[in-house]
Amino acid sequence: GQSLEQPSEVTAVEGAIVQINCTYQTSGFYGLSWYQQHDGGAPTFLSYNALDGLEETGRFSSFLSRSDSYGYLLLQELQMKDSASYFCAVRDSGYSTLTFGKGTMLLVSP
């Protein structure tokens, strides 16, 4: 089976930097993804890491360490609109299910 652990809630202020961690246990590993979901809306894709290292996309970056079964999402220059739930997800092979963590609710305050 697969399991993912991420914090349930993180709070920060506008303009700050926040890091959301994700640790996983899988029988195989095909990549770690991050998704954003605003309340009641559809999850939207943010990033994907298949190899170790940092991937940067604008204000968002994602990091993966396969040896540590660990990744994180880094959000910089936080804005109020970044208040949302963030999910990490893994696939343990090329043709298997995509398993999501329970999500981290990020609250950004003025």
Add this chain to the structure above:
Amino acid sequence: EAQVTQNPRYLITVTGKKLTVTCSQNMNHEYMSWYRQDPGLGLRQIYYSMNVEVTDKGDVPEGYKVSRKEKRNFPLILESPSPNQTSLYFCASSPQQHTEAFFGQGTRLTVV
């Protein structure tokens, strides 16, 4: 516009009355899947399909059926809905490389 379309967006039904939630994608993706989302439990996969006529169970398949007769459509069928199937449902599609999943807008189902 590339999208995944689910219908209906909201549905209230009674226990035991068969229902179908439709899902259609216009991106020619091979891979499609259904998830349910419940408070505190995140997104859990119900069924997935790797291509036409190929479907498989996810983590919580009990009480659900799916079919994949065409590449673009992947309906979710509840033959005899029960109150514990009250949930927010999402359909998603991915290209074969699986690097990104595209989600529909969700269907909020209430079974009374």
